[in-house]
Amino acid sequence: MEYRVPNSLASLSGTVHKSIMEYNGGAVVAMVGKNCVAIACDKRLGVQAMTISTEFPKTFQATPKTYIGLPGLATDVQTLSEKFRFKVNMYKLKEEREIEPRTLAHLVSSTLYERRFGPWFVEPVIAGLDKENRPFICSTDLIGCINFAKDFVVSGTTSNQLYGMCESLWEPDLEPEDLFETISQSLMNAVDRDCLSGWGAQVTIITPDQVITRTLKSRQD
């Protein structure tokens, strides 16, 4: 009997994508502690189901005390991290000081909204200490709406799982070592429930004296 194949969205690869934000996969989370902040991300880079790299961290240093996490479409992750480096460098040259986290958040928001009708497919997370070493975190959507949070922010394909983990594990005023444990557990267990994220994790703890980035070995699947 002759089978007719209906017209479908399937390409020659035999796969379809439901959402461009889920093409590469990724997870980012940031948390506030006592006089410190933490930001963490997974290290997977995939093309839908296939993992092509396990060295693709999604957090970038903007200033010595502020980091941006950029999960989403990988090409936009790279382009935007380079764009923000450009803008932050120019800011420092003109203002003769480092950009504050809150100001950077607005810079990110404006940059994203500039592409309101053809957006960058990333949902950034910002974490840092301001000039008085007060913790600051926030996240934005892909067109720049800022969410100022006092506790934690999550983003990426694992965001739902991260919400669950953070809501249960987070508590206020965690010391840097405890914050490290909390954010690491939140991220590791969340990505284990997301096939598009994982393959290692990178956790950065920012305190007034120093910034430490640690790489964690997680389930390699």
Add this chain to the structure above:
Amino acid sequence: MSRRYDARTTIFSPEGRLYQVEYAMEAISHASTALGILAKDGLVIAAEKKVASKLLDETKGGEKIYIINDNMICGVAGFTSDANILINYVQTAAQQYLYTYNEDMPCEQLVQKLCDLKQGYTQYGGLRPFGVSFIYGGWDEHHGFQLYHSDPSGNYAGWKATCIGANTASAQGILRQEYKEEGLTLQEAKNLAIKVLSKTMDTTSLGSDKIEFATLELVNGKVVRRIFGQPEIDALLKENNLLNKTEEAK
């Protein structure tokens, strides 16, 4: 000198000169001096500040020496307003290069970019040229430490030691005499820079409030830029026995 050809920047005079460009250079020769010296392990840019009044409240750091990017600084002589436009242009150009290639812009390319802009103002548009000269000091991995000088015409050249602004004839003379063929160390370059400045400055007493001083050197393979504060300039003056030296008025 034919005055009929002054009004338009974009035409030659019968003698083959561009008067507007020359007038720009004349303006610069009245500005305070800036000089640059290349050393084997770094470079120095030093400049005299024009202190107009005690009442001036300085909010921005410095009017003579500017940072272009992590690997380059420059000294300015001429109209500060013109300089600001060009500095902003070259800072943006350097970031644009970094954005495109993910590498720091090589020094000579950066100088060329700015010179191409300046040249445009001598050939199209009918706008006057910029009344600024620059001394650029930078480092890149292919050519090490480099010193360049550019002027309103858009011409540039690489130098081992050079100066711009007022009294350049005498300053250049001293530099030519004192610069050693085999090269200087950064310390020798710093001493020479402060010595030349002291000889060319019009003021009767040398003070750190009238000087801007910056160095570029490699530390552990990374470029380190030092913009001297007043105490450090004082220390350098003291080392060279130039602190509170009373000079005869020129």
